[in-house]
Amino acid sequence: MSSPSPDPTPFHPGELAVQERAGVREQIAPVGAFNIRRFLPDQHRRFFADLDLLFVGAVDPAGQPWATVLAGDPGFIASPTRTSLTVALLPEADDPVLPGLRAGAPLGLLGLMPQNRRRNRANGRIAALDAAGFTLEVTESFGNCPQYIHTRSREPAAVAGRPAAEVADRIGDEARARIAGADTFFIATNAPQGVDVSHRGGRPGFVTVTEDGAVLWPDFSGNNFFNTLGNLAVDPRAGLLFADFESGDLLQLAGTAETIWDGPELAAFRGAERLVRFTPSAVVLRRGVLPVRFAPQEASPVLVATGTWDEAAQTRAALAERDTWRPFTVARVEAESATIRSIYLTPADGGGIAPHRAGQYLPLRLTLPGGDRPLLRTYTLSDAAHPGHLRISVKREAGGAASGFLHDRLAPGDTVEAMAPRGEFVLDPESRRPVVLLSAGVGITPMIAMLNELVRDGLRSRSPREVYFIHGARDGSEQAFADHLRQLALYAPGVNLHIRFSRPRSQDVLGENYASTGRVDLDLLRGLLPFGDYDFYLCGPGGFVADLHAGLRGLNVAAERIHYEFFGPSSLPGEVPALVDAMPAEVTFAESGKTVEWTPAAGSLLDLAEASGVPIDFSCRSGRCGTCAVRVLSGEIGYAQTPEAALSDGYALACQAHPRGAISLSV
Incomplete structure (x- = not known):
């Protein structure tokens, strides 16, 4: 029996819009078309039959989504056909999901095995409903990766009578504490043709309740389908479920949600691609509901690279300083x-x-x-x-x-x-082009950081960029990060490594710890690269950068594709215009009590100060760090080129500045 052919795209306009904004629409189109099916694969049918827990998303008669969980011994779910699931349980009478279970109503199901982190989705419509349970006619089925799921072990539970549900229109102190301590929750959203329920996981503290009573959480990189955020783009209504797997308590919230794409809170939260803010309109706490319990076992290893709101607050405080x-x-x-x-x-x-x-x-x-x-x-x-x-x-x-x-x-x-890190020599965050990292000597330092960032982001997003890491060193004794680079070249997708030694030692082995002999130059690049549309990043001595920059421009590589930083002079040959407006002028160093004459031959104001015995703090001497900023008490200064470092009004960067007429400085 042949499988039903996939639709050209299984995504609705909201999902496509979010994919477009996230920059993944083209890459995810073929993945979605062949992974989101209109039937249950046999392994999914067996999976649902083995479940202890089934998470359910439904929409009440007013159109509000709610999320809940049904729990029992394996076998309460069955799949009689490839397009149907029967569930021999119903939500309890005080569960706000229950009114959404009606014949023909849309339903979203998420099966999750806490013991092994597996999960699969099945969405559709209720084909039959009675006092014993319901049958779902499956219209959409797909698997989800386990990367943010914590493992939990099933524990025996004795469930006695329980109190009535507690209903409120805002989040109280107890609910606030439950949310702040959660490492998992579930969200139900309206889709144009149905309803969907999805899992969210993080370290305890990844969800917070704001001062005005909203729930805020980070959106980490996932499968890039953007089912939940795409649904919210069409209909902001959502339902949240926070399940306490040890006590059996369920906290259910209804309200509206919005996606936050930028801002200081997002920048401070490690691992967050976006934030989601949920404003509740109804809060339901149901104690002791689950007939099965699960104890924490092992946190998801992926979450080591993610943050919490306490850490984000520390990060923002550090940014303020x-x-x-x-x-x-x-x-x-x-x-x-x-x-x-x-x-x-x-x-x-x-x-x-x-x-x-x-x-x-x-x-x-x-x-x-x-x-x-x-x-x-x-x-x-x-x-x-x-x-x-x-x-x-x-x-x-x-x-x-x-x-x-x-x-x-x-x-x-x-x-x-x-002080806090700074500088403009960073990867272009908007580009998806292949990257060429070119370095020599200690110029490897920013390049190894960029390589690590590219590998990390590629693994997180499942969309690695092609990277060529080309480095020149004198010999094996001066080759830094050698073992780390070899490991990345072996195991990280898309990483191409070429190490060139200019003077290899007798113990250096060609083909083992280096790939070629000589200096990194244009001839080497011609042999290694097919020369498509790349982003080039260069770092090393001034001559190394200048030669490669000129060579790449000679090959018609666009200037905006070539990013560089080097040690020594602060510009490429011919980049700095002559000081055509610079005339000899008096410079007064007010605190030092010295007045001296400046001429173009004297260089920068920092050069003049050093020659005059006037101390000015400095570091990079290239206009990047801002260490040599001095206050201009009177007069005007000029720059041969605009420095990178940001300056407050009334200050000059001494390492790059020259006077335009008589001036007085605060040093």
């Missing part, structure tokens, strides 16, 4: 190569870490033994955002006071000061 020096404790130190070591930093004040992106850098303030003033430096973060720590990877520079201190003196338990 992004320009404040905060103490960080050295948690651990690891050697990455003969010249690079990684330093893991955790907030010493117990607070959170400000949101940041791979590729950004961390301003540090270091107090060296015997030093008369702190050293200010910036170091690129070498890992994707992590909830508990920041990681920088520092190369030992010959004669470098800061890098020497970080390599030789800094140890676990020591404290340094840092």
Whole structure:
């Protein structure tokens, strides 16, 4: 018997609109067409027959969705045909779902096995209904992944009489506490042709009740069908179910919901793609309802990378203090190569870490033994955002006071000061193009962070981007993150790795710890890439970046596809316009009591201050970090190019600025 052919698209306009906004409509179209069926596969039929729990979504006569759960020994559900399910149970008389069970009414079913995290959906209409149960005519059937489900073990339960349902029009203190402690809930929504019920899971604390009584939760990356959010886009009415599997209590809410696509709360919640805000109009607490009970067993491993509302509050507080020096404790130190070591930093004040992106850098303030003033430096973060720590990877520079201190003196338990991460050298969040990460030497630090972010996001979204990671090092002793890169190349989908050594040692083995000999150049790229429409990211010494940038532009790669950062001068050759309007001018350093003449040959105001013995704090010298900002007391300044760092009115970035006539500075 042949299977019914799939529809061209099983998605309604609301689902398609949300898929479009999330940027997944094209990729998910063929997946949905062949995974959402109009019949029950045999494995689903066996699955439903083995269930202890069946979650039900129904719509009451006023059109309001409600969610509930039916529970019993395996066998209370059967599948007599490929398009039908019989359920030998009904909701109890005080269950708000019961009025929605009528012959011909739409019904959404979600089967879930807490013991092994399996779940499948079956939606349709009630074909028959009597005092013993109902029969569902299945019109839609599909499986769901188990990634946010916690395992639970079935426990014996003695169910006695129970009190009447408690009904309210708002969330009280007890309900608030139940919601705040939940790690799982279920949501029923109206679909244009029926009703749907879906599972939501997280760490305890992933749902909160706001001050005005709304329920707020994060929407994590899922199967990208967007059934629930698509339904809400068409009809905002929804029903929530919070089940206490240990006590058997059920908390059921009815109301309306909206999707939140941006804002500070979303940015602060780790792992959230969107937020959903639910405003209740009815709250029902039914105690001791479940005849079977389940004890917590194992949390979903996927949820380690997600947050809670308490953590989000800490993150927002950290963001509010992004320009404040905060103490960080050295948690651990690891050697990455003969010249690079990684330093893991955790907030010493117990607070959170400000949101940041791979590729950004961390301003540090270091107090060296015997030093008369702190050293200010910036170091690129070498890992994707992590909830508990920041990681920088520092190369030992010959004669470098800061890098020497970080390599030789800094140890676990020591404290340094840092501001929030910042910088504009980050992955384009809107692009789905393949990515080419090109680096040399310590330029690997932002690239390894970007690679980790791309792999993490690809696994979470099930839509990995093709990545070419091409790096140049002197030899195997100076190759950082070698084992990590090899593991990603073996197991992470879409990762292509090419390591090139310029001077391999005798113990370096071609084809094992490196792929070719020479420098990373355009000829290598021509041999490795088919040269389609890529996003290029470059980081390394100035000459390395300049040569590759020029070569890519020569191959007609659009300038907006080439992103770069380098160590040394702050621009590519020919990018900085001449100081055509710059004339000799007097510069007064007010606090130092010095007035000196500036000429174009003197360079920046920072160069002039150093030559004049006037101390100005600085770090990157490239206009990125803002450390060298000084207040302009009078006069005007100009820039050869606009600096990246944001500045308050009345301030100048000394490392990039020059005077336009006589000026006075606060230093």
